[in-house]
Amino acid sequence: MNRKRDVSRQIRWGHVFGYVAMVLVVLTIALPLAWVLLTSFKVRGDIYVQPAIWWPRVFEAxxxxxxxxxxxxxxxxxxxxxxxxxxxxxxxxxxxxxxxxxxxxxxxxxxxxxxxxxxxxxxxxxxxxxxxxxxxxxxxxxxxxxxxxxxxxxxxxxxxxxxxxxxxxxxxxxxxxxxxxxxxxxxxxxxxxxxxxxxxxxxxxxxxxxxxxxxxxxxxxxxxxxxxxxxxxxxxxxxxxxxxxxxxxxxxxxxxxxxxxxxxxxxxxxxxxxxxxxxxxx
Missing domain, CATH: 1.10.3720.10 (MetI-like)
Incomplete structure (x- = not known):
């Protein structure tokens, strides 16, 4: 019984680590794309501001x-x-x-x-x-x-x-x-x-x-x-x-x-x- 419980726990932790790894991969891919998209709507002042901002103060097309x-x-x-x-x-x-x-x-x-x-x-x-x-x-x-x-x-x-x-x-x-x-x-x-x-x-x-x-x-x-x-x-x-x-x-x-x-x-x-x-x- 304890062995089955241990195996179930290992499977559960394996799923957790798998989802965490998947989220990290998605963020690694998606964040640069999101930055490109948001920057395309920024005015020059928002692009070169320090520290950098993600969200444009004004969306400019x-x-x-x-x-x-x-x-x-x-x-x-x-x-x-x-x-x-x-x-x-x-x-x-x-x-x-x-x-x-x-x-x-x-x-x-x-x-x-x-x-x-x-x-x-x-x-x-x-x-x-x-x-x-x-x-x-x-x-x-x-x-x-x-x-x-x-x-x-x-x-x-x-x-x-x-x-x-x-x-x-x-x-x-x-x-x-x-x-x-x-x-x-x-x-x-x-x-x-x-x-x-x-x-x-x-x-x-x-x-x-x-x-x-x-x-x-x-x-x-x-x-x-x-x-x-x-x-x-x-x-x-x-x-x-x-x-x-x-x-x-x-x-x-x-x-x-x-x-x-x-x-x-x-x-x-x-x-x-x-x-x-x-x-x-x-």
Whole structure:
């Protein structure tokens, strides 16, 4: 009886520590976002006051007007939409097709190809910047959206994620479809993709978020505002000659976060299912 009581007490304390850890993680993530949001409504005097204050004395929406008029914000926004949209589609298609090939096709050196993909995941993008920059410059694609998109079209993570999910599909379903005469295209379209919805959503969300927030490569490729994406263009709001007015900077940051935040909130359940669906085979 005492042993059961001790076990129950340990479980109860484990739940308490789990909730405390969860609250700490949420606060760590939410507090900076709350600071950005509140600062976007502050006047300059409230931003630089000492000690710092969280709540604005007066809510001022002029920061959003300044953020969208002092720089070509909507041009940056449209460039980000184009780059993110094209890369999301390209990576989505390539990731699914390459993962399908690694799982359902037989060809020489398949394991070596997969090891190369794994190795690509271990190489930081910064290492390939010089080589990619030299190649793009020689092709004449600098300061173009094409020069930003093509070098970022690698899809190692998506291939890895989708491959793990495809391996978790019961082999009986695949064999039954093949016995019915299904070719590769029909097998992919009618059998594999319909049972891969959550994983595809997770793949899509991760890809969109990563490309929307990409900074280094667009920064190297963009010489002017015509092709600059949001992360690059918003640096123009900072005043290098004097004190930066952080109000418009924070307002622009909020506007840049809203599209991705809305997408994530709508699809988060599917994303969690997708990331865990390949963990257990069967």
């Amino acid at each position: 002029s920061n959003y007007h300044d953020a969208t008029t002092s720089v070509p914000f909507w041009r940056f926004f449209s460039n980000s939409v184009i780059v993110t949209g094209v890369l999301a589609v390209v990576k989505f298609v390539l990731g699914i097709l390459s993962a399908y090939g690694l799982v359902f096709l037989r060809f020489p050196f398949k394991r070596i190809v997969f090891l190369v993909i794994i190795a690509a995941l271990m190489v930081p993008n910064q290492i390939t910047v010089i080589v990619n920059y030299s190649l793009v410059a020689q092709l004449g694609y600098r300061n173009t959206l094409l020069g930003i998109i093509v070098p970022l079209a690698g899809v190692a993570f998506g291939t890895f994620l989708m491959r793990n999910h495809f391996l978790s599909i019961p082999t009986e379903i695949i064999e039954a479809a093949r016995m019915d005469g299904a070719g590769h295209l029909r097998l992919l379209w009618r059998i594999v993709l319909p049972v891969s919805g959550p994983t595809m959503v997770a793949f899509g969300i991760i890809t969109v978020v990563n490309e929307w927030n990409e900074y280094l490569w667009p920064f190297l490729m963009a010489d002017d505002s015509s092709v600059a994406t949001l992360p690059v263009g918003l640096t123009q709001l900072q005043n290098n000659d004097g004190l930066t007015n952080w109000g418009p900077v924070m307002a622009a940051t909020v506007l840049a976060m809203i599209p991705i935040l809305v997408v994530f909130l709508i699809l988060q359940r599917h994303m969690i299912k997708g990331l865990t669906s390949g963990a257990v085979k069967g």
